[in-house]
Amino acid sequence: MIRSVITLVFFIATITNILGQDSIKLKSQVRKTIDELKDFVALPNDALNPEDIDNNIIWLRNKFNARGFNTSILETEGLPLFFAALPMDDAKPTILFYMHFDGQSVDASKWNQKNPYVLELMSNKEGQWQKESFDALDTDINYDWRLFGRSTSDDKGPIVMFLNTIDLLKENGVTLPFNVKVILDSEEEKSSAPLPKAVKTYRELLEADFLVINDGPVHASGRPTVVYGCRGITTLSLTAFGPIHPQHSGHYGNYAPNPGFILSKLLASFKDDAGRVIIPGYYDGIVLDEDTQTILKSVPDNDTEIRERLQFNSADKVGAFYQESLQYPSLNIRGLGSGWVGAEARTIVPALATVELDLRLVPESDGNRLKKLVKDFIRDQGFYVTDTVPTKEERLKHEKVIMVTEGSVTDAFRTDLSDPYGNHIVNTLKDTFEQDVVQIRIMGGTVPIAPFVNELQIPAFLVPLVNPDNNQHSPNENLKIGQIAYGIQAFYALLSTPMN
Incomplete structure (x- = not known):
């Protein structure tokens, strides 16, 4: 036991000496990472495409x-x-890393740069972003400056951090205590529909002891963060119908039914004034015991600061505070x-009105079941529900018609907070950065990890690396x-620190 503790302390001390925040070696690798990311x-x-x-x-x-993979x-x-x-x-345990290299579509007209695929270096001067020359990085690296471009943070940045960490480990002659596998997704931004079957097909190739996902931002506090789960997602599209074609509102405004009012009344029936879904059974199965509440309250969120940043007066009352709200499925x-x-x-009186809904899922909720609950609730209010554009006969027969289109389901996952691999990750990050690690039971966003957890039967952990205000998807x-410096340090520690 004493020997293993001494070994661990030696590894952490070595990492700190080699990759201190201001070390020349780290800054040099950060510069190389920027060039490669560009x-x-x-x-x-x-x-x-x-x-x-x-x-x-x-x-x-x-x-x-080129790195020997x-x-x-x-x-x-x-x-x-x-x-x-x-x-x-x-003889070694195996880490499987998951990241993705696809990105959201871009509308260049909404960006503050001509081409979102041309990396731009910016500094902040009195609240305004100002373009800088990359040559300025040759003399020193300003860690407060930022790189702007599609997928810098979501998720190409972490991939390039990983590659450059491998370079450093080799340069320093480190023998890795783990086998290392990497799976990179090409359809994460469009729900990774092929992934469940692919994981089954390539199960033997993907076998590992635990999975580390490097996607998403660290906690708003900036502290090292480990997330033990993420919500799943499914979607519904609802379309209400009025006249077959838009009609003059003076001629038909008090006569032809307006689909905007029909749909808005239906949507308002889904929730109470506190923002809670009132569709029967929607929150079934959610139990938050005392231990869980302690975990949730340990996250250093400030609900007042969140409201001020998002500029609204009062939060929905699905949960008593932010982390608690994430434990329930959303609508x-x-x-x-x-x-x-x-x-x-x-x-005019419009011909139709459409709403796009997303339903974020938790492990206790099944996406197909929740969609059925929503559709049943709509039927109970007298709607004729169809999954195709209604015919003339259907429109004339039924007073209220709604078309429902369903999206695919990406399941949620959650790993137990007492898992030994999770404890190893938390302790490694805590020792490396000399800060308490923010441990989040489940995050609000969705990463398509459930197929790995279910098929490979391994624990999974998100270790986010990028800044919380990164404007991902936007x-x-x-x-x-x-x-980038943080990501290299985190990868270096996770790859080189043996299990205790």
């Missing part, structure tokens, strides 16, 4: 092969996955449309340079 971001990666994905896979294969392109029912592994040693309006608005508004996505 090249990677330059490759468009919209998952809706298969050619984009092919180009990124070629880049990845070259980069991982054996690589494979794993074909799926959709776009291929990318797999890489270092030579295996059966969210993500888009709502009918007729025309703004300068294009017209004096215009002006960015990565704080200091988070």
Whole structure:
């Protein structure tokens, strides 16, 4: 026991000496990471465009092969996955890392730069972002500056941090105490529909002792963060119908039913004034005991600061505080449309009104069951529910008609907070950064990890690396340079610190 403790202390001390926040070696590797990320971001990666994905896979294969990885392109029912592994040693435990290299589509007109796929370096001067020359990084690295471009933070940045950590480990002659496998997703931003079947197909190749996901931001406090689960997701699209074509509101405004009012009344019936879903059975199975409440309250959130940052007066009362609210499935309006608005508004009775809903899931809730509850609730209010555009006969026969289109289900997952691999990750990060680690039971977002957990029967942990204000999925996505240093340090510690 004493020997193992001394060994662990030695490893942590070595990491700290080699990769102190201001060390020359770390800053040099950060600079190399920025250059490599610049090249990677330059490759468009919209998952809706298969050619984009092919180009990124070629880049990845070259980069991982150059670091001594054996690589494979794993074909799926959709776009291929990318797999890489270092030579295996059966005596060592195996870490499987999951990241993704696809990105959200871009609307360049909404960005503060001409081309979101051309990395730009920015400094903040009196609250305004100002473009800087990359040559400025040759003399010193300012950790407060940021890199702007699509997928800098979600999720190309962490991939390049990983690659550069491998370079440092080799340069320092470190013998890894783990086997290392990497699986990179090409359709994460569009729900990773082929992933469950692919994990079954390639089960033997993906076998590992535990899974580490490097996606998403660290906690708003900036402290090292470990997340033990994430919510799943499914979607519903609801369309209400009025006249077959838009009609003049003066002629038919008091006569033809308005689908906007029909739909808005239906939506208002889904929740009470406190924001809680009142569809019977929606929250069934959720039990938060005293130990769970203690874990949730240990997260250093400040609900007042969250409200101030998001600029609203009062939070919904699904949970008593932010972390508690994430333990329940949600029912969210993500888009709502009918007729025309703004300068294009017209004096018409619209022909239809559509709402797009997302339902975030927790392990206790089944996505297909929740969708059925919603549809049953709609029927109970007198609606005729169809999954196709209604015919003339259906429109004339039924007073209230709604078309429902269902999306696929990505399941939630959650690992027990007492898991020994989780304890190892937490202790390693705590010792490396000399800070208490924020431990989050389940995060609000969705990463398609349940297929790995269910098929491989292994625990999974999110170790996020990027800044919380990174604008992921939005215009002006960015990565704080200091988070590159953090990511390299975190990867270095996780890859080089043996299990106690």
